[in-house]
Amino acid sequence: MDCTFCRLIRDDAARWVTRGPVVSSFAPLDPLAPGHALVIPTSHWTDIFDTPPEVLAHAMTLVQRLAGKMRSELKADGVNILSASGPGSEQSIPHLHFHVVPRWSDDAFTTWPTQQSRHRIVGDPVTQLANAMTATHPA
Numbered sequence: 001m002d003c004t005f006c007r008l009i010r011d012d013a014a015r016w017v018t019r020g021p022v023v024s025s026f027a028p029l030d031p032l033a034p035g036h037a038l039v040i041p042t043s044h045w046t047d048i049f050d051t052p053p054e055v056l057a058h059a060m061t062l063v064q065r066l067a068g069k070m071r072s073e074l075k076a077d078g079v080n081i082l083s084a085s086g087p088g089s090e091q092s093i094p095h096l097h098f099h100v101v102p103r104w105s106d107d108a109f110t111t112w113p114t115q116q117s118r119h120r121i122v123g124d125p126v127t128q129l130a131n132a133m134t135a136t137h138p139a
Contacts, residue, residue: 039062084100
């Protein structure tokens with residue numbers, strides 16, 4: 001598949017923060033905050049559902065490392081880590097990616113949802129998830 005992020009990797013056409021054989025990070029064209037970066041698998045994986053656990057582990061390690069550098073180098077008070085997976089999630093590019101957005105107490109914007117979903121589940125969704133988790137991977 002020749003997606004937007006795969007083209008950036010192939011054509012070396014991004015402002016790279018770091019490039020690696022498993023995961024990479026670059027600056028988006030329209031950052032939400034100074035230092036906003038995306039972390040992506042270097043190989044094509046569509047979303048969290050098809051990405052192997054070892055690739056996700058590398059991605060989260062880079063997210064954590066990048067967040068630490070945002071705090072130490074950019075003096076960010078914190079970070080938001082944003083990701084969407086699947087057609088119902090507003091995923092804009094079908095290549096797994098995590099936005100790491102540095103935040104400061106005076107930045108005057110929010111990345112947090114301001115309303116709740118209208119979707120309803122029959123039964124107790126927490127119990128359904130807990131039962132499914134126990135059935136597939138007991139603690």
